Amino acid sequence: MAAHVPTMLAMIIVSSLMMAASMAVVGWGRRRDGLGRWAAALLVNAIGHGLIMLRGLVPDLLSVVLGNLLLSCVFVGMIAAIRQFQGRPAGWGLLLVPPALVTGFVIAFIDNFAARVSFVGLVISLQAVWALATALERRDATVGRGQWLLVAGLALEAVVLSGRALLALSSTAVASGILQASALQTLTFLATFSVVLISSMGFVFMARDQADENNRIMAAIDPLTGVANRRSLISALDRDVSRAVRTREPIALMMVDIDHFKRVNDRYGHPVGDQVLCHVVEVLRGRVRAQDLVGRYGGEEFMVVLPDTTLLGAEQLARELCRAVAESRCRIGSTEGGSDTRTEPGGTNIAVTVSIGVFGGRLETGDSWDMLIAAADRALYQAKENGRNRVEVATGLRRPSAQRANLDNPETHPVSRY
Numbered sequence: 001m002a003a004h005v006p007t008m009l010a011m012i013i014v015s016s017l018m019m020a021a022s023m024a025v026v027g028w029g030r031r032r033d034g035l036g037r038w039a040a041a042l043l044v045n046a047i048g049h050g051l052i053m054l055r056g057l058v059p060d061l062l063s064v065v066l067g068n069l070l071l072s073c074v075f076v077g078m079i080a081a082i083r084q085f086q087g088r089p090a091g092w093g094l095l096l097v098p099p100a101l102v103t104g105f106v107i108a109f110i111d112n113f114a115a116r117v118s119f120v121g122l123v124i125s126l127q128a129v130w131a132l133a134t135a136l137e138r139r140d141a142t143v144g145r146g147q148w149l150l151v152a153g154l155a156l157e158a159v160v161l162s163g164r165a166l167l168a169l170s171s172t173a174v175a176s177g178i179l180q181a182s183a184l185q186t187l188t189f190l191a192t193f194s195v196v197l198i199s200s201m202g203f204v205f206m207a208r209d210q211a212d213e214n215n216r217i218m219a220a221i222d223p224l225t226g227v228a229n230r231r232s233l234i235s236a237l238d239r240d241v242s243r244a245v246r247t248r249e250p251i252a253l254m255m256v257d258i259d260h261f262k263r264v265n266d267r268y269g270h271p272v273g274d275q276v277l278c279h280v281v282e283v284l285r286g287r288v289r290a291q292d293l294v295g296r297y298g299g300e301e302f303m304v305v306l307p308d309t310t311l312l313g314a315e316q317l318a319r320e321l322c323r324a325v326a327e328s329r330c331r332i333g334s335t336e337g338g339s340d341t342r343t344e345p346g347g348t349n350i351a352v353t354v355s356i357g358v359f360g361g362r363l364e365t366g367d368s369w370d371m372l373i374a375a376a377d378r379a380l381y382q383a384k385e386n387g388r389n390r391v392e393v394a395t396g397l398r399r400p401s402a403q404r405a406n407l408d409n410p411e412t413h414p415v416s417r418y
């Protein structure tokens with residue numbers, strides 16, 4: 001099948017322009033997801049194919065030299081866009097080598113159509129492979145399936161252009177002029193049309209999936225401390241509680257509250273208070289296991305969810321955390337020292353302590369996350385009542401019925417029930 005070449009070129013031009021305009025609109029103001037660079041590449045693609053369509057009507061310098069240069073620059077833009085999406089520098093210097101080679105070769109062989117098709121086809125197909133490899137390099141960091149569309153389009157372009165380049169010198173299938181119809185010309189331009197559609201759609205989906213992922217992370221994270229926020233804490237706790245009920249494995253929960261935090265704010269101001277919050281989070285996170293979840297429950301109160309943990313284990317960890325916070329010093333920039341500060345060259349160290357309420361045990365059907373929080377909160381309240389900078393343990397859940405949690409070694413924890 002040998003389709004009418006100018007018609008196919010027109011299809012490529014129109015689809016590139018429409019896709020470029022759509023991506024420019026969608027990507028407007030979102031400088032870092034690469035949509036703008038990809039749209040620019042599509043615009044260059046439209047102009048390059050436009051110049052090729054004008055073969056014979058405009059000087060060869062424009063149609064042949066500039067046209068081929070622009071077609072090579074399309075992949076410069078695409079690779080730069082993929083790298084921008086991945087948060088990497090474009091590396092323009094190396095990217096511009098293929099267009100320079102194409103320009104030099106086309107000028108030198110301006111009268112040899114087969115040699116030009118062969119060389120330019122090979123260079124551009126290598127650029128497509130380069131773009132493909134760039135996309136695959138950070139595959140794990142890219143969410144969603146859009147990347148596979150992108151890769152599929154680039155792979156198609158690479159295969160068709162390299163096949164055409166290899167056939168160019170030995171076969172008449174390539175035709176003797178760019179506007180002459182042949183089956184191979186049809187395949188080539190269909191592949192270019194496909195890369196415009198498939199890879200561009202893939203790139204848009206990638207950007208959308210990444211934005212969704214970022215939103216999902218933002219919605220789950222406390223922006224100040226970078227740990228789970230209350231909403232994601234509760235949903236994780238709910239999931240762990242359901243699992244603990246099902247498996248009868250123990251689960252533990254800590255409520256950690258900074259002591260006299262209001263005084264820190266009052267004495268040093270909110271920004272320093274914020275630093276203290278981050279400092280406490282750092283100490284907590286540095287001492288829990290990978291499967292434990294530290295999050296900010298609200299204000300100066302943190303929660304630590306400890307799946308598969310006995311009351312005894314949680315209590316020991318809580319004491320360790322309490323000690324670690326008390327022994328640590330939150331280093332702040334330039335602030336007036338107070339009674340609980342040590343001034344050292346280059347900054348001030350603020351002493352900070354926490355009180356911790358712990359619940360731990362095996363759960364029964366009907367137990368829910370809010371019952372665990374209430375139990376740990378009661379213990380926390382008692383820790384505050386008993387003088388702060390200490391750990392208190394809740395020995396049971398307040399169930400609606402007379403049931404009790406089957407706690408680990410309750411006799412080894414002869415503490416009062418809060």
Ligand SMILES: Nc1nc2c(ncn2[C@@H]2O[C@H](COP(=O)(O)OP(=O)(O)OP(=O)(O)O)[C@@H](O)[C@H]2O)c(=O)[nH]1
Nearest residue numbers: 257258259260261262263265270271273274299300
């Ligand atoms: N800097 C800062 N302060 C906060 C933030 N969230 C809550 N706070 C402050 O935390 C303080 C909590 O004070 P209180 O509830 O009285 O507790 P406390 O002073 O720690 O006293 P105890 O818990 O009884 O030891 C208040 O001053 C809040 O304004 C925050 O994100 N940053």
